[in-house]
Amino acid sequence: MAAVVLERPTVHVALLRLNRPEARNALSPELREELREHFLALAQDRDCRAIVLTGDRRAFAAGADIKAMVATGPAEMMARGDEANWAAIRDCPKPIIAAVNGYALGGGCELAMSADIIVAGQGATFGQPEVRLGIMPGAGGTQRLTRAIGKHRAMLMLLTGASLSATEALAAGLVSKVVDDESTVEEALALASRIAAMPPIAVAEIKRVVLAGMDVPLDTAIMLERRAAYLLFGTEDKREAMTAFIEKRSPVFSGT
Numbered sequence: 313m314a315a316v317v318l319e320r321p322t323v324h325v326a327l328l329r330l331n332r333p334e335a336r337n338a339l340s341p342e343l344r345e346e347l348r349e350h351f352l353a354l355a356q357d358r359d360c361r362a363i364v365l366t367g368d369r370r371a372f373a374a375g376a377d378i379k380a381m382v383a384t385g386p387a388e389m390m391a392r393g394d395e396a397n398w399a400a401i402r403d404c405p406k407p408i409i410a411a412v413n414g415y416a417l418g419g420g421c422e423l424a425m426s427a428d429i430i431v432a433g434q435g436a437t438f439g440q441p442e443v444r445l446g447i448m449p450g451a452g453g454t455q456r457l458t459r460a461i462g463k464h465r466a467m468l469m470l471l472t473g474a475s476l477s478a479t480e481a482l483a484a485g486l487v488s489k490v491v492d493d494e495s496t497v498e499e500a501l502a503l504a505s506r507i508a509a510m511p512p513i514a515v516a517e518i519k520r521v522v523l524a525g526m527d528v529p530l531d532t533a534i535m536l537e538r539r540a541a542y543l544l545f546g547t548e549d550k551r552e553a554m555t556a557f558i559e560k561r562s563p564v565f566s567g568t
């Protein structure tokens with residue numbers, strides 16, 4: 313049984329479901345490798361323009377698999393090469409929408425934060441409880457959480473293991489929107505379809521500049537933005553979109 317299931321529910325949209333319900337979708341080494349393979353393949357797949365990542369109703373993911381770590385030392389952790397698994401998600405040029413129901417804890421919260429948009433069901437819970445296990449986040453949690461919600465709220469969560477409800481996460485800026493639990497995947501798929509209908513090169517450049525710009529000085533980030541913005545003036549889709557506007561018709565994008 314695959315630990316990650318790929319579906320193609322609508323045109324240009326891929327849906328990845330974590331599939332270890334018996335373990336609250338804990339991120340076993342096998343699951344992470346499957347995720348990596350899917351993200352690498354979808355990154356290259358010209359038919360895929362947006363990716364929705366979800367778990368099930370009980371858990372998005374309850375973190376790294378504790379049973380696969382209890383007897384593991386630092387050398388073996390390093391040898392597992394988990395960075396490559398996370399890098400495949402981090403470097404994926406396609407927009408990623410996390411549809412989160414239930415628990416998003418530890419590596420599960422980090423996985424949600426690796427997405428570009430987070431749609432949370434009302435019953436979702438976000439947290440980094442690693443400190444309670446005598447460890448700490450190791451896949452960006454200390455950094456992404458701090459950037460998302462600020463130092464003082466992040467420290468409170470990271471140092472105590474306290475979690476946030478979906479509405480608290482929305483107020484803190486950790487999630488993009490909160491919907492009924494029944495609607496989470498549907499809403500994420502609808503957003504994915506809207507994005508997939510946009511000119512793909514513009515979408516890719518926006519994602520690239522937002523992410524790259526977060527980690528460099530503002531002047532450099534604005535330079536990156538201007539360069540990318542001018543580059544888009546060379547695309548066929550820009551010509552089509554502006555011509556369609558002037559001709560009062562719907563544009564037809566070719567992705568070129």
Ligand code: HXC
Pocket residue numbers: 334335336338339374375376377378379415417418419420441442445447448449450451
């Ligand atoms: C392995 C897990 C798991 C996990 C749950 N399970 N989370 N197995 N790793 N992270 C398993 C349980 O052992 C149990 O298996 C089954 O899933 C159901 O779990 P329950 O606890 O019975 O369910 P529930 O009462 O609904 O509670 C759900 C939960 C709780 C709140 C999510 O399971 C929990 O606190 N899990 C651990 C969360 C956590 O600490 N995550 C951080 C991990 S460290 P059995 O066989 O008994 O049925 C991390 C970063 C590592 O993510 C960084 C490395 C550098």
